[in-house]
Amino acid sequence: MARKPPTRRQVMAVGAAGGALLAAGALTLERAPDVVPGRILGADAAHGHRLRGGGFPPVTAERTTGVAIIGGGIAGLAAARHLTQRGFTDFTLFELESEAGGNAVSGRNDVSAYPWGAHYVPLATEESTEVRRLFEELGIITGYDAAGLPIYDEFMISAAPQERLFLHGRWQDGLVPLLGGSGAERAEFARFHERMEDFGARRGADGRRAFAIPVDASSADAHFRALDRETMKDWMNREGFTADRLHRHVDYCCRDDYGTSHEATSAWAGIHYFAARSGRAANAGPDAVVTWPEGNGWLVQRLARDCETRIETGMLAFRIEEGPRGVAIDILDTIKGTSFRVRARAAVLAVPRFIASRLLPRLDADGFTYAPWAVANITLGRVPEGRGQALAWDNVVFGSRLLGYVVATHQDLRMIAGRTVLTYYWPLSHLPPAEARQEALSRDIAGWQAIFLEELLRIHPELEGTVERVDVRVFGHAMIRPVPGFIWGEARRRALLSRPPVFAAHSDLGGMSIFEEAYVSGLGAARKALDYLAGMREG
Template sequence: MTLRRRALLAGAGAAALAGCGPAREIAGDFNGTAVERGHALRDVRGWPPATVARRAQVLVAGGGIAGLAAARALRQRGVDDFAVLEMEDHAGGNSRAGSVNGIACPLGAHYLPVPGDDAHEVQDLLEELGLRRRVAGRWVYDERTLCHSPQERLYFQGAWQEGLLPWLGVGAATLAAYRRFAARVEALRREARFAMPALRAPVLPLHLALDAQTFDAWLAAEGFADPQLRWYLDYCCRDDYGAGSACVSAWAGIHYFASRHGFHVPGGSGAQEGDDPEAGLLTWPEGNGWLARRLAAPCGARIATGRTVLRIAETRAGVEVDAWDHATQQTERWRAGHCIVALPVFVAARVVQPAPDFLRAAAARTPHAAWAVANIRLDAPLADRAGAAPAWDNVLHGAPGLGYVDARHQSLDPRPGPTVLTWYQALGTAPEARRMLLERPWGAWRDAILAELAAPHPDIAERATRIEVTRYGHAMAVPVPGQLAFLNEIGPQRLNDKRWQLLKNEQSVPVPGTAHLSFAHADWAGYSVFEEAFTRGHAAGLAA
């Protein structure tokens, strides 16, 4: 469901691409995010005074998944007098979708794992949308949205193999390392519960011990040195957290597997032994944009897009929020009884005035990863190397990028034809990575992407007709060492008593906030996935 990674094209890699231009003219541009709008909040001094006055019972600042979940919860409570202020032209945050020459594709998060019982709010949403229903006493999911087979493959040693864990041609020592790591994950899962969303599991000494070190350090201490295992684990961290195993905590590295369906060792045929038959993925041609649009649709005009929130201040009677309307070039002043701040913590700390101590601490403590997402329009199917058949998720071993997903994979039309490949690269948390993301010209992105994908697809430069690149300078929070301990320490101490709500399974969801403010964003989990953002937004909407 979510964005990822940390690897950068180093100087040597960029030099190697210097002569690698496309074989034909390929159109394209940067698309999908209004970078200048976010930077204006940082750079502009002296915004014009408010000339437009608006009111609502509840305001939601931020229209990502957390903000949309909060709006849904408000509607469920019968609160119709609310407004969602969203900076971009469409709500959804990292789960927004787009299209290239008429073919729908994701601009960010592209799947949602079938949620477990800890994510019952997400289960309820899927039931509401008709994706989950009970048949003969058990829950089943709409097969049209479960990821079609084949699901994933890896380009490894010059050929495609099934699955993403390297197994084709590896030695017995590597397979033994896989089995030992699987056993270690299972033992840790038995020793201490890992949940998704994470707030459903108590934070225990084992969690804090893992949180105190990097995943790389823990793997080294445990004797996990096999290069193929280490490559795969680093890939998983870049994919889910936006930074690699040298950056994220060991808690995050173990949580990736232990909170869902474990770590499965490939068998001799490439099948994943011990796979849970219900451990599927839900996906659509437009990725999680399908979910974002259905969350946004019932809100209608109550979602005010193209608004950059400039200031949020508590008053005696509630809150006062100033927002810049990019269409009218005017400052609006909104007044409401309550505001749900569904913004990244570093943005929230800038606009909430004065920012509470716990918010400023969270902003200083939470790094964010930069991401690039490219949608590549093809006029016909690509030539392919030997091995496993084309899949939904296609990863290149050792490449800077995270591979690509195919927008046509969920189509029921058997006829081959034009499609869009969505390619991802996580650039990590370093400031120079963010600068490179924003300063690198579109043509350099085009050449780097084509050069990377030419290894398994030698004709990609001939088949590509358009490439649109979406840039996220602060795509997602990265769970670095100490983040779990920090959030666990400030959470219970900085809550307004009225912000606790008892949910269906009698487990409370803490919503940080003050008398008239609630904070709801995946950043409060320390990492960014749909289940975390939705659960926190839902709880804030119930409590507002």
């Protein structure tokens, strides 16, 4: 071949130039990305971290109350509600944040109410008698059918379609990755779910379920509890579950419920995710959950309803001293910047264990580790679409480190919701918790927005230009991590033993960060406190 004719490279170059021209043409269609408004909200890290360093202003005033409740998450609110219902109104709840709610806190804008954290509760299990009673009182359960199955308020049951998964550029129904999977993979998924169903049906020699909600209603049989000594990943591999897709799916589930990857989660906890939701409804499928636009913020408002006047916010308890006649609690009023002392006959310590141990040195938090989370609420000018399955309540991207988004307007009965709010979740499990927290605290709002929007706009190019606002909330210690040995280990067992006049209450005492654990724990602490006070009066 002569030298003169154009070489292949030249031809390609012309083609590339044409392609580049086209690309340039396509680029002119997109406007430069605007700066999206938004800010970082979040657990009051600056104040919280003062607990480590100390140096609080001197106590200048003193107050008294019958029972002091420290912490206004679900556990603290459950305790406050119980005291109120029992006619005991001489109590005060002190909350550090500007509003009560803890992980179930929610927000609201002109489009919708939306969750900042916990956003649903599964159907109440047989063992969840307290939660079931609460559901009845709040009208979530409206009655029972002839077979004794609870009838739920149909507008609170998560509306169809519940879940979809983004895989191979398409949305599929449900979260189990099936699209494009091999026959062997499907068979392994089937075998896995069979095992989980089997675990769900198993009961121990003590007649209790192998895996129950609340956790402490589970069977004490050693062969079940032995599962708590290895990681979910190891258990899967040992049982011959090796398909990559299955591992990714289970890892997603562990990060979803525990903020912890499946290689760090105990197998007992990992299996619990699949096997413990035994609640049933007369008018919904077994996988149904109850939810509201604002997520569990709906429950927060109802728990707080009759005791709102006794909730004080912006209050950081920093020291507790126990005495023969009760407790003295030193509290920083973060708004005024002054400290005061509260004398109470008893205290409900409804804070995570690592905080409790700082307030009351006789308590230790060894073995209690917490997963940090970041949550973004994204206000959009239009609802997301996508090929395949229609927009669901929970929308997950397969293989992503983010957990996907929940649509706040999904329960809306209206035909068309023009604008909407998406709540995007990200458990920061890619690093050890302490490092992840450090990384999270150093990231600015633009950095967070870039992370969430990169994924959102990649899977939803149609949303380009419709993002109105992205706020982010960082929960430095969002969830107790059920690492191997924690749930059935010594540390948790010791922590469950309360000694008057201080009664601990928190979901971390149950070993997992779920509504039921927090609620039952708060209720239990309030009961013990009342019993103790009654005993004091008699004595």
